[in-house]
Amino acid sequence: MLKDKLLNEKVLRDPIHNFIHIQDRVILDLINTSEFQRLRRIQQLGITSAVFHGAEHSRFGHSVGAYEIARRITEHFEQYYLSQTPDDGLWQKDERLVTLAAALLHDIGHGAFSHTFEHLFGTDHEAITREIITGDTEIHTVLASVAPDFPNKVASVIAKTYDNPQVVQLISSQLDVDRMDYLLRDAYFTGTKYGEFDIDRILRTMKPTKNGIAFDIAGMHAVEDYVVSRYQMYLQVYFHPVSRGMEVLLEHLLQRARELYRASGTHEKDFVGPLLTPLFNDTPLNIEDYLQIDDHVFMTYIAMWRHHPDPILSDLSQRFLDRRPLKSIIINDETAPLLEDLDQLVGIAGYNANYYTARNDAFDLPYDDYKPNVAKPRTQIDFVLDDGSHRELSELSPLVAAIKGKVSFDKRFYFPKEMLNIEPDELFADTFKTFRSYIHNNSLTTPNPES
Template sequence: MREKLTEEKVFKDPVHHYIYVQDQTIWDLINTKEFQRLRRIRQLGTTYLTFHGAEHSRFSHSLGVYEITRRIISQFERNGYPDWPREERLVSLCAALLHDVGHGPFSHSLEEIFDTDHEVWTCNILLGDTDINAVLRQVSEDFPAKVAAVIQKTYPKPIVISLISSQMDADRMDYLLRDAYFTGVNYGTFDLERILRVLRPYQGKIVVKESGMHAVEHYLMSRYQMYWQIYFHPVTRSSEIILRQIFRRAQELYREGYTFGWMASPLEKLLNNTLSLHDYLKLDESLAQTAFSEWAEESDELLADLCGRFLNRRLYKYVTIDNPDETWLSEVADALLSAGLHPDYHMEIDYPFDLPYDVYRPDQKNGEKREKAPILLLDNEDRISEISVKSDIVRSITGLRQGQYHLYFPEESLQEKKAILSDRMIQLFRLNETKPTPM
C-alpha cells in the first residue's frame, strides 16, 4: 500500500477554494502525462462559443470531483459511520480523479460521430501500458482493475460506485457548480456544504438524512435549470452540429481517397477507425483546432466552409418548428438543393433528447435499465424512501421534457438565393426578418 505524503499538497480552486492531496498515489496520478492531457480538453466542449467564459478543462473538473469525494469520505470516517467500508477509500478517490481521463477533444460530439465511448477509453488507459497504470500497480497488481470496475459500474460494492455515478454524485455536484461559475450564471449554485453534511452511508448505499431534503431539492432545481439554460442551449447545439459536420465531411473525403493538404497521424487513424491507445492520447483540442485551421484552406469547398464557420463563429441560424414529418423534411431539402446547398450538411433537425445530460428520473420505465442510483431519504426511524415520494418539488420536475425541435441552416447562403425560394420557404426560414443595426 502506498504511503501518505509527508507534506499535504494544496491546489487553489475557484469553486472549492482549496483541493487537498494527502496520498502519494493521488499526487503521482495527477502528475502522469495522461492526466495532464486533460488540461487540453475543455469541460464543456463547444459551449465557449456561446458562453465565452466556459474555457475550463476536464483537468480542473476531475480535481473537483476528487475533492468532493475526499470530503464525503472524510465526513463518513470522522463520524465513524459503520456502514462505510474504510478500506475502499483509496479506490474511491482514484476513481473520482480518473473518471474522465478517457475524454477526447470536444468529448461527446466526437463520440457521436466515431461511435466511441470515453468510459471505454478511460478503462483502456487504466489497464493499458500507461503511466497511470504503472502508478496504480504500485498499490497492488489488481488495483487498476478495481478502479476500472468502479468506472464500469461493476465494482462489488455499490456504495463506491454511487460516490462517482448516481443521481447525486460527486461528478454532478462539481460540474454543476463549476459550469455555473465559468459560464457566469447563477442557475447551478446550491448549498454543497449542507448536502455533504446530510449524506450518510446506510446498508451499502449512500442516503440523505431527511432533514436535508430541501437542500437536495435546491440541487435538483439547479440541475434542471442548468440543463435547459446551458447544456441544451440552442446556440451551443449549432456549434456542435457544425463540429460534427466537419468530422463527417473529413471522414467522407478520406474514404473517397481525397488528398488532404495537411493531416496529422492521429487524425488519420481516427478517420479510418484504427486508433491505438497511443494515438488516442495524442488527440486533444489543440490538435483538432490546428486541423480546422489547415482544413479551412482545403480545395473541398464544403469542408473549408465548415471549418471557417467553426473557427470564426459563423454558426447556423435556427428556427423553432413543430413535429416535422418526412414530407415536410423533403420539401425543405428540395428548397436547399434549389439554392445550391447540400441538405446533408446544411440542414439539421435537432431535439435535445440525445444529450449526455438528463433531468432527474427516479425509476426506469417500460423495462429500461436504470443507469444511475436514485436519491434516497433516511427518516428518523431508519426508513428509506425515494425523494420524489416525499417532495412535491422533485415530483413536479421528474422526467419533464420541454425541448423543442429546431431547424438549423446557413442563413446568409439562403439570403443570397432568396429570389428563387418560394414564399412558404422564405417564411419558414424567416428570411424577411429585420436585423438589428450593429452597434
C-alpha cells in the first residue's frame, strides 16, 4: 500500500530545518508528481529578489518546509498527547497522514509570480489547489491510492471545512505550519532578521484541545516574538516599496500584452505563444493549461517582448528585465490632493498614465482575537494556564495587545522615475515643487536596502 512507511527514511537537506524527513511512501510519491515539481519553478516571493537579491527560493522549498513542521508537530502529539478515550480532546493518530498531505500540498495551486498572477488574472490559488487535489491529476491518483475519500479529506482541510479543528488550525490559522515556515525561510533568504523566532520552543509548548490547538503558558514569550516578527516582516520586507514598484511594472506589461492580443488579428497573435494563449483568451483556464505556466515561461515571453514593436509593451518589458522600477510617494492626507495633477503631469511628459502610474495598497492584520460576527473570523491564539484555564494571547502580552486588531497599511502612488528630471510648466510648478519635497522626505523614512 502507498500509505505504508518507507523501508528507509528519505531526507532532503534544507537550510531552515536542516533535514526534511520523508517517512511515508505517499509523501514521497506526492513530491515526485509533475504538479509538485512545478513548484520549483515558482518563486516563493515573486519578484522580491529584485530588492533582496537572495530571495530566489521556491514554493517547493516552502511546501516541504511546511510539511516538515507538520511532521514534527504530529510526532510530538503522538508522543505526549495521544488520545486515550473518544471524548478526551487529544490527538487522534489516524489524523497524521491527512495533516502531512495537506501541509505539503497547501500551495500547489499557486500561479506564476504568486499573488501578482492572482491580481491580474482573477484566479484563486486555494480553489485551484482543491481542484488539483480532487481533479484528474497525478496528485489525485497518489492520494486516492490511500483511500477513495482521501483526496476529498485533504481538500476539505485546505477549504477549512474538515471536521477536526486541530488539523485545520495546524494548516491554516494565525500560527500555523505555513506561516512558521515562510517567516523563517523568507528571513533567511532575504538576509533580514525580522522573521526569526524560536520555533523549537513554540512546537514544544503546542497542545491539542477539544476546540483545536492551544499553547502551554511557558511558551507565551516565544509566541509573542513570533507575532511581532511577522508584523515586522510585513512592514520591512513584504510591503517594500521597490518590490511593489516592480510588481506594478509586471502587472502593467501583462495587461498591455493581453490588450494587444485581444485587439490583434489572427496572424498578429503569435507574440503571445501557445502556453500563454489560453490565459489571454476570455475562456476559463483549465487545470492542464494552468499547470503549464510558471515563472520561467513568463520570463521567456517578457524577454521577447522587450523587442516588440509596441513601444509601451517594449518599454515596460525593458524596465522590468533591467530592474528599473517605478518610483513612489506615500499617499496620505497631504499628498492625496496632488494625485490628479500628477496624473496630468505624467501625460504631459509623454507617458500613458494607464501604464505608468498606479495607486497601490499593501495591508495586513498582524493579529486579532476571535470575532464571530466578522466576515472572516480568525482563530485566536490561546494559552493553557497552570490551573487548566485558557487565556487569549493579547490578554497576556501588552506588546501583542498594542497591535491586535490594527491593520498595517501602506498606500503609494507610483510614477516613472524620469519624472523627477522634467521641468513642468507654470500651471504645475507649485504642485511639482511640493511633489519633489515629498519624494525627498519619503526616501529618508522608507526602509530601503537597495535603492
